[in-house]
């Protein structure tokens with residue numbers, strides 16, 4: 001069966017001290033380099049969601065994988081971009097449109113370190129360097145908790161706001177559900193707003209002959225402790241799909257908890 005992995009990263013930076021909340025979501029630049037080098041050596045090309053879309057639709061074939069960054073951290077520009085450029089890879093960064101140039105304030109109540117998000121100039125720099133900007137709502141909203149019209153606003157307004165802020169040839173076509181949470185109304189809003197792909201936090205690779213739904217794409221979680229061995233297992237075997245069939249909207253935090261206490265992944 002033909003499968004395509006879409007890697008899900010958050011921050012790329014020197015990980016915070018031991019015991020810090022969500023430390024697992026901060027991948028060291030060196031680790032990120034090894035991930036990219038490993039796939040590059042195998043002849044794979046990392047692509048943004050825009051670049052990957054024809055492959056997901058089955059219109060093109062090749063050794064490709066998707067690279068995504070959630071939330072729009074400035075360290076993606078400083079730490080990940082030089083690595084991406086070195087390998088000639090593109091990626092998509094999902095930006096919280098109402099918090100451009102601010103910090104990850106939605107995380108503050110959970111004691112997660114507050115770090116800078118890219119500002120408008122940095123987002124333009126990101127795009128000018130061949131990378132892509134996607135939407136991650138206006139406020140990093142828990143979509144199913146909102147009324148239908150509020151969901152519509154989070155989903156549609158963020159597209160318009162980002163398109164007004166960043167000059168990107170194709171506009172903003174790709175969406176990512178915060179916390180992987182969505183329901184039928186979110187799905188409908190994403191479709192009617194005109195996004196062509198949307199990613200979730202459901203774990204796994206995209207199976208092309210299983211009627212891959214482009215607005216509910218699963219991803220492969222990349223954490224601080226993902227070694228190159230895990231990377232290969234996650235991308236080329238069903239390792240990542242052990243929990244497949246789980247509805248992301250019913251088990252939203254499972255993935256993040258995995259990061260706190262990685263199962264089957266030795267700590268380093």
Ligand SMILES: [Zn+2]
Pocket residue numbers: 070071136140178179
């Ligand atoms: Zn997020």
